[in-house]
Amino acid sequence: MENKAVISVQNINFFYGSQKILNNFSADFEKGSFTCILGESGSGKSTLLRIINGLLTPESGLIKIDGEILNAENLIQKRLEMGYVLQGNSLFPHLTVFQNMIYCLKLLKKSDAFCEDKIADLLHLVGLKEDLLKKFPDEISGGQKQRVGIIRAIAHDPKIVLMDEPFSALDSETRDKLQLLVRDIHEKLKTTFVMVTHSKQEAEVLSTNILQL
Numbered sequence: 240m241e242n243k244a245v246i247s248v249q250n251i252n253f254f255y256g257s258q259k260i261l262n263n264f265s266a267d268f269e270k271g272s273f274t275c276i277l278g279e280s281g282s283g284k285s286t287l288l289r290i291i292n293g294l295l296t297p298e299s300g301l302i303k304i305d306g307e308i309l310n311a312e313n314l315i316q317k318r319l320e321m322g323y324v325l326q327g328n329s330l331f332p333h334l335t336v337f338q339n340m341i342y343c344l345k346l347l348k349k350s351d352a353f354c355e356d357k358i359a360d361l362l363h364l365v366g367l368k369e370d371l372l373k374k375f376p377d378e379i380s381g382g383q384k385q386r387v388g389i390i391r392a393i394a395h396d397p398k399i400v401l402m403d404e405p406f407s408a409l410d411s412e413t414r415d416k417l418q419l420l421v422r423d424i425h426e427k428l429k430t431t432f433v434m435v436t437h438s439k440q441e442a443e444v445l446s447t448n449i450l451q452l
C-alpha cells in the first residue's frame with residue numbers, strides 16, 4: 240500500500256564517530272498529527288529532528304518528505320517546506336524581531352506588503368504587540384523570544400513544524416501559556432508538528448502521537 244505519511248523515516252542508521260545513535264530506526268508522521276518525541280537525555284531526539292530537516296545525513300536509510308526522498312538536489316526546497324524552532328534562543332541577534340519573523344518569507348521572495356500583512360495576523364495569534372517588531376532579540380524577554388521563534392517557524396505556512404524543546408528555558412507559567420498557544424496553532428493550521436520534549440506532561444497536553452526513543 241502507498242505510504243501517505245508527510246514524513247517517513249525509513250531504516251535510518253546514524254553514528255557520531257563510533258557511537259551508534261540511531262539503529263535501523265523507522266517512523267511515519269501522518270498529515271496533521273502532533274508527535275512528541277520523548278526519551279532519555281542522549282537517546283538521539285535532537286539528532287532525529289536534524290536528520291528530518293536535512294541538517295545531518297544518515298549513514299544509511301532515507302527520509303521522505305511528502306513522498307519525495309530528501310537528497311542534495313531538493314534539500315533547500317524541502318527545508319523551506321519545514322519550520323524549525325530550535326532549543327533555547329535561536330533568533331538572529333543582528334536582525335530585528337520583524338526581520339527574524341520574515342526570514343523564510345524573504346527566502347521565498349515574498350513582497351514587503353505580503354510580509355507585513357502576514358506578520359500582523361500572526362502577532363495577534365501569539366499575543367505579541369506591534370511595538371516589539373523594531374526591537375532586537377536581546378531587548379525582549381525569554382517568553383517573547385520563543386513566541387518570535389514560533390512565528391518565524393510558521394510564517395511561511397510550512398507543511399511541517401519541527402520543535403526542539405521549545406519551552407525548556409522558560410518559567411512554568413510562560414511554558415503553560417506557550418503550550419496552549421502551540422496547541423491552538425496546531426488546531427487552527429492543521430500543520431504536521433514534531434516536537435522533542437523531556438516532559439510527559441507536555442506530551443500529554445499537546446500530542447496526538449507519542450514517539451518514545
Ligand SMILES: Nc1ncnc2c1ncn2[C@@H]1O[C@H](COP(=O)(O)OP(=O)(O)OP(=O)(O)O)[C@@H](O)[C@H]1O
Nearest residue numbers: 255256260278279280281282283284285286287437
Ligand atoms: N556533534 C556531536 N558530536 C558527537 N556526539 C554528539 C554530537 N551531538 C550529539 N552527540 C551525542 O549523540 C547522542 C545523541 O544526542 P542528541 O542531542 O540527539 O540527544 P537528545 O536525546 O536530544 O538529548 P537531550 O535530551 O539531552 O537533548 C548523545 O550521546 C550526544 O552526546
